[in-house]
Amino acid sequence: MRKFKVTFYPDNKTVEVEGEKTILSAAISAGIYINAVCGGDGVCGRCKVILKKGKVATQPTRHITAEERKHNVYLACLTEIQDDLEVEIPIESRLNLEGLTQEEVNKRMAKDYSTPEDIQQVEQKVSQGFRYFPLTRKIFLDLPRPTLNDNLSDLERIEREIEREFGITVQHTGLTNIRTLGEILRSSDWKVTVVLGGAGVSPEILFIESGDTSERNFGVVFDIGTTTVTGQLLNLNTRQILGTKATYNKQAAFGSDVITRIIYAKDANGLIELHDAVTEDINEIILRLTDEHKVDLNDITMVVCSGNTTMMHLLLKVDPTHIRREPYVPAFSFTSILRASEVEIRINPRGLLFCVPGIASYLGGDVTAGILSCGIHKQEKLNMLIDIGTNGEIVLGNRDFLVACAASAGPAFEGSGVICGMRASRGAVQKVKISSGDLEPTYQVIGEIKPQGICGSGYIDILAEMLATGIIDRNGRIRQIEHHRIRNGEYGREFVVASNTDTATGSDVVVTDTDIDNLKRAKAAIYAACTILLKHMQLDFSVIEHIFIGGGFGTYLDIENAIRIGLIPDIDRNKFIFVGNSSLSGAREIILSEEAKRQADEIARRVTCLELSVEPGYMEEYMAALFFPHTDLTLFPNVKI
Amino acid sequence: MVTPLMLEKWSGKIAVLTIGATREDGGSRAHVIKIGGQQSLPFLFQEGPSPHRPVIAFEVWDVYPQDWQESLQRAYVYSLKDPIVWAKTCVEDYNEQILCLRLQGIHPDYGNKSADTEAEFIKELLKKVDVPLIIIGSGDDVKDNAVLPICCEAARGERCLIGSAVQDNYKTLVASVLADGHNIIAESPIDINIAKQLNILISDMGLSLERIAINPTIGALGYGLEYAYSIMERCRLAALSGDKTLASPFICFVGQEAWRAKESKVNDDRQGIVWEVITATALLQAGADILVMRHPEAISKVNSYIANLFRE
Numbered sequence: 001m002r003k004f005k006v007t008f009y010p011d012n013k014t015v016e017v018e019g020e021k022t023i024l025s026a027a028i029s030a031g032i033y034i035n036a037v038c039g040g041d042g043v044c045g046r047c048k049v050i051l052k053k054g055k056v057a058t059q060p061t062r063h064i065t066a067e068e069r070k071h072n073v074y075l076a077c078l079t080e081i082q083d084d085l086e087v088e089i090p091i092e093s094r095l096n097l098e099g100l101t102q103e104e105v106n107k108r109m110a111k112d113y114s115t116p117e118d119i120q121q122v123e124q125k126v127s128q129g130f131r132y133f134p135l136t137r138k139i140f141l142d143l144p145r146p147t148l149n150d151n152l153s154d155l156e157r158i159e160r161e162i163e164r165e166f167g168i169t170v171q172h173t174g175l176t177n178i179r180t181l182g183e184i185l186r187s188s189d190w191k192v193t194v195v196l197g198g199a200g201v202s203p204e205i206l207f208i209e210s211g212d213t214s215e216r217n218f219g220v221v222f223d224i225g226t227t228t229v230t231g232q233l234l235n236l237n238t239r240q241i242l243g244t245k246a247t248y249n250k251q252a253a254f255g256s257d258v259i260t261r262i263i264y265a266k267d268a269n270g271l272i273e274l275h276d277a278v279t280e281d282i283n284e285i286i287l288r289l290t291d292e293h294k295v296d297l298n299d300i301t302m303v304v305c306s307g308n309t310t311m312m313h314l315l316l317k318v319d320p321t322h323i324r325r326e327p328y329v330p331a332f333s334f335t336s337i338l339r340a341s342e343v344e345i346r347i348n349p350r351g352l353l354f355c356v357p358g359i360a361s362y363l364g365g366d367v368t369a370g371i372l373s374c375g376i377h378k379q380e381k382l383n384m385l386i387d388i389g390t391n392g393e394i395v396l397g398n399r400d401f402l403v404a405c406a407a408s409a410g411p412a413f414e415g416s417g418v419i420c421g422m423r424a425s426r427g428a429v430q431k432v433k434i435s436s437g438d439l440e441p442t443y444q445v446i447g448e449i450k451p452q453g454i455c456g457s458g459y460i461d462i463l464a465e466m467l468a469t470g471i472i473d474r475n476g477r478i479r480q481i482e483h484h485r486i487r488n489g490e491y492g493r494e495f496v497v498a499s500n501t502d503t504a505t506g507s508d509v510v511v512t513d514t515d516i517d518n519l520k521r522a523k524a525a526i527y528a529a530c531t532i533l534l535k536h537m538q539l540d541f542s543v544i545e546h547i548f549i550g551g552g553f554g555t556y557l558d559i560e561n562a563i564r565i566g567l568i569p570d571i572d573r574n575k576f577i578f579v580g581n582s583s584l585s586g587a588r589e590i591i592l593s594e595e596a597k598r599q600a601d602e603i604a605r606r607v608t609c610l611e612l613s614v615e616p617g618y619m620e621e622y623m624a625a626l627f628f629p630h631t632d633l634t635l636f637p638n639v640k641i
Numbered sequence: 642m643v644t645p646l647m648l649e650k651w652s653g654k655i656a657v658l659t660i661g662a663t664r665e666d667g668g669s670r671a672h673v674i675k676i677g678g679q680q681s682l683p684f685l686f687q688e689g690p691s692p693h694r695p696v697i698a699f700e701v702w703d704v705y706p707q708d709w710q711e712s713l714q715r716a717y718v719y720s721l722k723d724p725i726v727w728a729k730t731c732v733e734d735y736n737e738q739i740l741c742l743r744l745q746g747i748h749p750d751y752g753n754k755s756a757d758t759e760a761e762f763i764k765e766l767l768k769k770v771d772v773p774l775i776i777i778g779s780g781d782d783v784k785d786n787a788v789l790p791i792c793c794e795a796a797r798g799e800r801c802l803i804g805s806a807v808q809d810n811y812k813t814l815v816a817s818v819l820a821d822g823h824n825i826i827a828e829s830p831i832d833i834n835i836a837k838q839l840n841i842l843i844s845d846m847g848l849s850l851e852r853i854a855i856n857p858t859i860g861a862l863g864y865g866l867e868y869a870y871s872i873m874e875r876c877r878l879a880a881l882s883g884d885k886t887l888a889s890p891f892i893c894f895v896g897q898e899a900w901r902a903k904e905s906k907v908n909d910d911r912q913g914i915v916w917e918v919i920t921a922t923a924l925l926q927a928g929a930d931i932l933v934m935r936h937p938e939a940i941s942k943v944n945s946y947i948a949n950l951f952r953e
Contacts, residue, residue, distance in 0.1 A: 475808065475842055623834040627841075631834045 004081050008032050009052070009088045023049055023056070023087055024076040028267050034076050034089060047076040054085035116231070116247040116285045117425050128375040130593035134236040135337070136197040136206065136301040136352060138214040139166060143190040154181045158194060158205070171202035174350070184210050195301055197352045198337050206301065207350040216299040218242075220286055220347070221587035223366060224278060224307030224315060225249065226258055226390040227411040228423060228552055230584055231285035233293060236302065239592055242293045244584075245285050246423055246552070248416070250277035251314065256411065257390065258310040262320045275317040279344045282315075286347065300347035303340050306356040306587040308364035308391060309333075316343055316355070328361040328611075333604060354597070356587060357604035362406040362611075367393045368604045369586020372596060374548045374579060377402060377603050381545035384530070386568065387582060388413050388456070388551035392526035395607070396533050396544075402603065403537065405610040407529035409522040413456035414552055418515040419491060422453030424554030427504055429458040429497060431556060434465035439483055441465070441497055446554060450504040454497065454511070457553040459519055462497065462511055464561035467628050467641075471495060474628045474641070476516040491515070523567040524625035529612060530569065531621050536610055541569045550582035563639065566629030570636040648688050651881035655679045656851040657693065658824060658890050658930075660739065661773025662800040670799065671771040674739050676854075676930040677890035682877060683928050684950050694951055695925055697932045697940050698739045698775055699731035700896050703754070703762055704746035709935075712910035713900060716937050724762070725769050732770050735940070741775040741933045742766070747788045748779035756788040760795035767799060775892070775933070777804040777826065786810065790817035797821040802892070802931075804828065805856055808839050815846045826892055828856040831868050833875050833887075840886045853889045854931065861898040861920045869893075873927035891928055895921045896935030914939045922946055 006026045007014040015030040024047055027034045034047045045063025051072040058079040076087075141161050144150065152160060155178055159170045184192060188210030195217075197206040217236040222229065230246040251274050254264045265271040282305075290297055305315060309330045313320035316338075318331045340346075340353040356365030367387070376383045378399055385395040392409035395402060415421030415428070422428050426447035434441045443458070445451045454462065466472045471486070473479060478486060478493035485496040492513030500508050534540055549557065549568065559576045562568045568576070579585065589596040612618045624631040629639050655677040662668025674696055680689030703724050706714070714721055720730040731737045742763075746754040763776070776792060778785030790813065793803060804826025806814045811827070818825045827843055829836040836855055844850050857876065859869035873891060880888035899905060899920045905913030917939035921932050925947065934940045 473842055473845060475838060480812070620834070623832055626834070627838045631837050631841075 004054075005084045006030070006081060007086045009086065011089070017081060019082060020080055022077055023074070023079050023081060023085070026081060027076060027087075027089070032089065042075060042078045045075065048073050048090060049076045049079075050074075050088040050090060051079075052086040052088055054081075055083035056080060056085065057082055116245040116281075116288045117423075118243070118245055128373065128378070128589060128596070130589055130596040130599070132239065132592060133594040134217070134219065134302070134592050135304070135354060135590070135594060135597065136195060136217065136219065136236065137203075138193050138195050138217040138237075138301070140193050140212045140214040141165070141191070143185070143192070145190050154185055158192075158208070162194065162196070168196065169202050170196070170205055171198075172204040174204070174206075176350075177205055177208055181208065184208055195348075195350070197301065206352065207348070213299070216296070218295050218300045219302040219304070219591045220289065220300060221584060221591050222282060222285075222303065222305045222307070223369075223581055223584040223587065224282075224305055224311040225366070225414070225552075225583075226261075226308065226311065227252065227256070227414045227416045229278065229281040229285065230552070230581060231282065231289065232584055232588065233286075233289040233295065234588065234591060236592065241588075242295070243289050245288055246425065247281050247285060248423075249311075250281050252416070253277070256417065257408070258308065259324055261314065262310060262324045265314065265320055271314070271317060271319060274314045275343075278311070278315055283344075283346050286345075297346065298348045301351045302354070302591055303345055303347060303351065304354045304356065304587040304591040306365045306369040306583045308366055309358045309361050310364075312355050312358060312365060323361040330358065330361045333358045333360075334601065354590065356583075356590060356600055359404065359604050359607045360609040362391065363393060363404050363607065363609050365600075365604070366583035366586075367395060367404055367406075367607070368600050369584075369590070370548075370550055370579075370582035371395055371397075371402065371404075371586075371603050371607070372600050373582045373585035373589055374577075376548075377599065377606070379545070382539070382543055383546045383548065384533075384544050385548040385550060385579075385582065386526060386530060388522075388526060388549070388553075388567075390414060390416075392522070392529060394526070394529045394533050396537065396539075397607075402607040403533065403610055404607050405529050405533055405612050405615075407525040407612055409525040410518060412515070412518040412522040413459065415453065415455050415459075417518050418454070418459065419512055420453045420497075420509045421459070421515075422455055424455040424457065424552055427452035428455035428554070429453070429509065430455050430554050431558070432458055432461040432465055432497065434462075434469050434471070436469045439469055439471060439481075439485065441485075443497065450502060451498045451509050452504045453509060455554055456551060457557045459511070459515075460561050460565060460567065461558055462495075463516065463519060463628070464558070464564040466495065466511075467564060472516060472628075476513075476520045476628060478513055478516070519565075520626060520628070523565055524622050527566055527568070527625045527630070528618060528621035531625075532612060532615050532618050533610060535617065536615070541571050544571070544575065546575055546577050547571075548577050548579045548582065550579050552581060553578070555580075563636070564629060566625060566627070566636065570629075570638050646687075649681070649685075651680055651689055653680075653881045653883040653885070653888055655877075655880055655888050655890055655930075656853075656885075658802075658851065658854055660775065660800060660802045660824060662798060666800065668799045669767065669771065670773050672738070672773070673800075674773050679928075680881070682874075682881070683926055693930075695930050695932065695947055696739055697737075697921075697934050697944060697947075698741040699735070699737045699937075699940065700741050700743060700894075700933050700935050701728045701731060702743050702745045703759065704752055706745070710900060710906060710913065712913060713936055715910075725766060728766060728770050731937075732772055735937050737772065737940075739773050739775065739931075740770065741777065743777050743779070744785075744788065744792065745779050747784050748781050749784060751779065753784075754788075756791035759788055760791045763792050763795045767796060773801070774799065775802040775804070775826075775931070782810050786813045789814055793817040793821040793823055796823070800824065802826060802854055804854075804892075806839065806843060808835055808842070811839065811843060812846065815843050815848050818852075819846070819848050824852040824854065826854050826856050827889070828858060831858045831860075831865070831872050833872050833879070836872075836876060837879075837884075837886050840889060844886070850885060850889060854892045855887075855889045856892050856894065859893050859895065859898055859920070859924060861895075861902045862916055862923070863904070864898065864902055866920060866923055870923060870927045873924070873929070877928045890930035891924075892931040892933065893921075893924045893929040894933045895924065895929075896933055896939075899939075900935055914942075918942050918946075925950075
């Protein structure tokens with residue numbers, strides 16, 4: 001095969017590649033990262049490059065305008081190299097932020113590189129009442145001093161005291177602790193705090209501190225989502241929640257969905273970059289939380305992370321390649337309790353990390369945690385959990401069986417992939433009403449400030465209200481109505497929720513045809529998955545006792561509106577329990593209870609996984625659900641059209 | 642003992658669609674065509690009445706159909722050069738009761754005829770032939786949206802069947818069909834859900850369900866016929882079970898699909914005819930109400946097949 005030289009500007013880097021490779025793959029070989037959120041499928045249109053010299057073969061794409069074509073703009077991922085090339089990568093196509101002014105960086109990366117911020121979410125009211133026994137415990141020991149008669153070694157003295165006072169047999173103590181033991185015991189006058197970690201009756205001694213620090217034992221739990229990373233700081237002694245913060249997962253810069261990231265992980269430094277991105281998010285959240293609540297990093301002894309299988313692989317820097325290849329087998333589902341520092345999470349250097357065990361490649365620890373926190377595995381009656389995230393996960397079961405599936409819904413309800421979307425944090429429109437007379441919207445913003453964007457629950461309200469007032473048709477298209485809030489924009493027709501004079505950003509907050517399309521697909525994927533799961537078990541919605549709704553919706557979710565748009569089934573409203581981030585709640589149960597951890601392990605083993613991609617009826621159900629509220633109105637008898 | 646035949650009773654009924662308007666209705670057609678009205682699956686007369694027979698519409702183009710096979714062209718004894726002559730041949734020589742006019746000539750690749758030229762042509766055609774008309778666009782959304790409304794207006798009062806509305810482009814056409822008193826073809830890509838969604842969207846705009854014909858999109862024998870068949874059958878079952886939003890008659894573009902089959906192109910004249918006949922008769926069993934066909938001989942064979950089915 002012929003080889004060609006490709007030179008990239010402004011980097012002035014040259015690589016030699018085989019013909020028929022794309023410019024994108026040449027750029028990756030050169031170590032230059034071009035923005036390609038779709039992973040090179042020609043879908044996102046972000047990887048525009050300018051051809052300065054040479055011959056290429058390209059495929060037609062709607063992302064290149066006629067004007068751009070005239071100026072030799074190509075999509076790097078669709079363009080094959082057929083000659084020695086000189087290629088310029090324009091600023092907006094670059095992934096690395098060097099060479100950009102701060103203003104440009106802020107503007108472009110407002111989403112991907114936002115700092116952690118307080119988020120609003122409901123705290124699950126139903127705690128499952130697991131026996132309190134945190135995964136790391138600090139115990140204060142006032143040791144009897146050694147004498148000629150009681151001349152047990154320092155280490156055995158500690159172990160004996162723990163056994164005597166607490167009935168716990170220590171299994172293991174690290175060498176680093178033993179090395180400093182003699183000095184610590186004597187300088188602290190035999191009054192020390194021992195940090196025990198791990199599950200079961202035979203834990204290890206993590207570290208020993210002089211004096212009594214047993215009052216200060218903290219842990220952090222994380223829900224690592226494809227789109228959002230959420231962390232919560234807990235006082236492990238009092239079980240009190242100190243604060244919750246969230247940020248967009250920085251990995252988004254390498255692709256918005258797990259598949260793209262798995263592909264990216266295969267590139268030269270891909271895995272390391274993805275790992276670093278998420279640990280950076282985690283460490284930032286921990287730092288913010290500890291700063292705000294005046295907690296010493298050294299007093300954080302435990303981290304529990306819950307997330308989908310790919311996120312857990314990337315967090316642990318484990319190659320996730322086989323997750324996306326048939327037969328979709330992950331490298332691991334269960335891990336033992338690890339040292340947090342091993343994966344570069346910065347807490348006490350001897351602190352621990354537990355990853356909630358996953359079920360299958362597309363059903364991760366977040367689902368396990370969700371089941372645990374809703375207690376589905378303990379109920380006699382049938383319950384369902386619908387977790388609305390980038391991957392919509394649905395669980396159905398009771399104490400006798402658990403079956404689950406994952407539907408790729410996309411991140412629209414998380415406020416990503418929609419023009420004015422944002423998390424449920426300060427400045428997000430979370431509640432909307434549209435007057436049926438003059439079509440004027442009124443809205444409620446988190447933090448009661450000027451709106452910056454719209455979060456998931458806001459979108460649900462807007463869709464429902466637009467349907468009710470006839471602004472959109474049942475297909476989700478904005479109608480041609482003469483109204484000052486309805487106009488044509490870059491992404492089809494749009495409805496102005498808040499005009500620039502009323503917003504915090506100075507630009508209009510709008511909902512577009514394209515947004516509605518994305519939201520419609522997301523809700524259809526989730527509803528279809530619920531239907532298929534029930535059909536698979538030869539059941540229907542009527543037999544379900546409770547439906548738990550999870551997702552990053554803030555403190556508020558209008559069940560009626562969610563039904564009106566067909567996101568959730570039209571059944572007795574009292575059956576719905578809104579649980580917010582159930583993955584985070586599950587992680588919290590686990591960090592506080594060794595019993596919860598054991599049950600999580602058991603749940604992960606018990607769940608049967610239904611693979612929607614091989615389920616013959618899924619596509620059909622999905623198409624039927626791509627309508628508001630549904631093509632089959634008899635399924636929504638209480639929805640008035 | 643003879644087991645008695647199990648007869649199904651259906652609660653639903655297919656809507657009756659009327660194409661064409663006579664002088665009394667404010668039009669100028671010699672007769673009207675009614676389709677639909679069935680209360681059973683096709684030709685199960687014991688289960689429920691089928692008051693209107695399926696009909697076949699000759700496909701006529703507004704331009705010379707240069708890509709048609711030689712054998713197909715020969716069948717019309719070279720009358721195809723002039724669309725008016727072509728249409729008159731169908732009506733007078735073959736005694737056809739309804740025509741399907743395809744405005745292929747407005748397509749940018751087929752002459753890019755203007756809306757005004759086309760409107761004039763339709764007015765002329767309406768004077769020269771007196772059968773009800775089906776008028777369909779060229780498949781180019783932009784051009785169809787520009788031309789079809791003008792054509793609707795030119796044929797105002799004639800209660801034509803106009804097509805095709807698709808899910809991403811239906812509003813313009815529905816609006817002009819409403820304004821000028823025609824019927825509409827709702828086209829969906831072999832998908833029962835989209836068929837239903839489109840019918841709902843159209844009726845939400847104020848065009849009643851009785852004025853819609855579903856084009857379910859079909860494939861010829863060997864080219865997806867069975868997919869089309871099962872979608873049509875499922876639509877019918879839903880409609881007969883009481884789903885009004887799917888209770889529209891079907892229009893199937895048999896000619897265009899059958900003559901696209903490789904078998905029709907490479908072999909002798911006969912094979913294309915056979916292909917068109919088999920595709921058409923299979924679709925009749927799936928519930929087709931209007932068959933748009935091309936070869937006169939195929940049309941005559943399918944016509945006698947229908948007549949046989951309805952023989953008392």
